[in-house]
Amino acid sequence: MKKIIHVLEDDADIGELINFLLTEHGYQVSIFSNIASFRQHSNRESPDLLIIDVMLPDGNGLDICHEWKTNFGTHHIPVLIMSAYEDNRHDKRACNADGFISKPFDIQSFLSDVQARIG
Amino acid sequence: MKELDAVDDYIFKELFLASPVASYICNPVGHIIAYNEAAESLWGRRPELGVVKWSGATAIYFPDGRPMPVEESPMALVLGEKEETVDVEMMIERSDGVRRNVLVFAKPIRSLSGQLIGGHNTLVDITDYKLYEEKQAILSEIVQSSDDAIVSKNLNGIIMSWNTGAQRIFGYSEDEIVGKSIEVLIPSYLKNEEQTILHEIREGRKVDHYQTIRVTKSGKEIPVSLTISPMRNKQGQIVGASKIARDISDQIQREQTIQFHEQQLETLHAIGKVISEKLDTPSIIQTVIDSTTNLVAADVGLCFYRVTDEEGHSDLSVAVATREANVYPDGHRIHLEDGIIHTIFSGEDAVRFDDVCEVPYIRSLFQVPGHSEAISIRHCLAIPIRSSDKLLIGAMFFGYTRLEVFNTADEVMMRNIASLVAVTLDNARLFEEVNALNLKKNEFIALASHELKTPLTTTKGYLQILERSEIDQVGRRFLTKALKQLERINALIAELLDISKIEAGKLSFHMETFDLSEMILDVVETFHFSSQTHTIFVNNTHGDYRVVADRQRIEQVMINLITNAIKYSPDANNVHITLESSPSEVSVQVKDEGMGMSRDQQEKVFARFYQVEGTSKMAGLGLGLYLSKEIIDRHGGHIGVNSQLGEGSTFYFSIPRNQDK
Structure with missing residues (x-):
């Protein structure tokens, strides 16, 4: 059974890159370019890991993190925050996240971050 | 009988000659035929008997100083039988030129048959008495004409004399008050004062410029300044007191006016201080309207002022000040149409x-619907608040219940304060604009990070994926270079963003406890991978290097110092790092064996955009050390450099172990 990873990333090229890396390593990946489409899908399928970019066209990824981490049904699912803006690492909404990936990232450490959370 | 006559003659002669009163006798023609010693000393000369006529003085004058012809002298009048006796005052001049005032009694001498056989004259010297009298008159005149009340009293406090000044000030006439006790002038609550004053007087001491209150005949209390001196009789005994009282109502009023102006200035000063110290507009306006209302003695003060919110909507806000609390219920909205x-x-x-x-x-501004307790304002002074470009940006309304207070309200003062308020509002507007711009700048920084780093992220990913694939040696060489360049772009972007954050005051720190020596060893390890030219030695790593600091930022400083040490010592191959710790701080030295710096260069090296001259190929923005200094400063630490041209440089920094100050 493949582990499911949901990725919220509005930049199509980064989305494609992450998709490529994770699929290559045997994960089942869904990329969402906005919060609305992510919500629609996450109702039907619960992921094993969530990777969220912060600056999204229809909202802030940190809010989604906070929402998931304070919701009884989802708080156990690991969340990785991904941002080009270092200050987001210390945002209080990100404090419940399981990790912070700084952009640009090293693909090797990106993969180890993922593997550390879901094996 | 004859013998008896002879005896009589002798007695009368002796009496005449020995009398202390100047006397002389003339024959019917007027020639002086006899005078006594007293006359001689009065005249200051010895007139020749039988020669000098009518008067033995050098010259004679009427009492007012006009020369008196000798034919009109008392003796001439008596001997000319124009008058029976002459009893007048006149002046005589002595031989030494001194004039004396004398009372003259001239009488004819007649024989038993009534025939005129001569005349005699006595002169009483009244000069001293006249002088004393004049002096008294002058003194009396001074007392009478004085503006001050001059009063004398005996030791029982009974008034003995009373001048016109006293009448003017206290209202009592001399007849009314002389003989009465001085206590009628003293207010009941100050009765003890008189005992104290009398005690001082009995002891012979003077009471000088004593300010107190006295009551006039009409019952009005007035402020006076008293000077009371003991009065002595000729024997030197104290018999009473003279008292000079000055009405100082005017003076007191002047003092009060001065005090009032001082208070005004103080308030203005305080308002100015509030304006320059506080930045929160509502509390400035509240302070200003509170103190102004108090200062202009208004019952209610209102200050309307325009504030603009972040979206650009402007609205009239109001601050209310009342002299008595709870006049306006909480939440009562005072509204004024634009x-x-x-x-x-x-x-x-x-x-x-x-x-x-x-x-x-x-x-309606001063009315509270359904609140009957509200004070009824009858009069109002309205002052506009205009911005520097003369726009109406607010107004102050001062409400008064009493007309007399309203009439004396200081309009100039209010206008001055209104212009201070205008400055406040202008400043607040500018401050908000700056804030809004800063907010925009921060948004920009976040956006720029995102936009600049997104292509970097993908490119780095692509290159790393390529790196894993099978490519030839040339391809691998350039791929490695491309990744290095990418790292450089990334570092430059990070520096630029940090600078923007410093300028926006947004460089934030995230303090945690970590071991500085461990952190440095980690950093040095990454350099060992990347630097093929230099070996980095770390000395003295054993010790307590735990600090509370921003790990990432200190790491940034370390990377910067090591990068510089390598960059500026291209011909050397060693970098030495030495750690030191003390109970209060930890410090790090980074020593290179490079070109070194002149004193001038050392001074500028921490400035923004500074590049050591002649090192143009040492690319960079010249921001690294500037940022490092900012980071260390913000940790409450110190960063510096020791260097000599040609002998390498040692950069060092120290930070306190704990950030709680």
């Missing part, structure tokens, strides 16, 4: 409303 404010101040500077009942929109 249009009305412009109507009130069309053209005029300040507007006085003598009766607010006639102006409903002013009256």
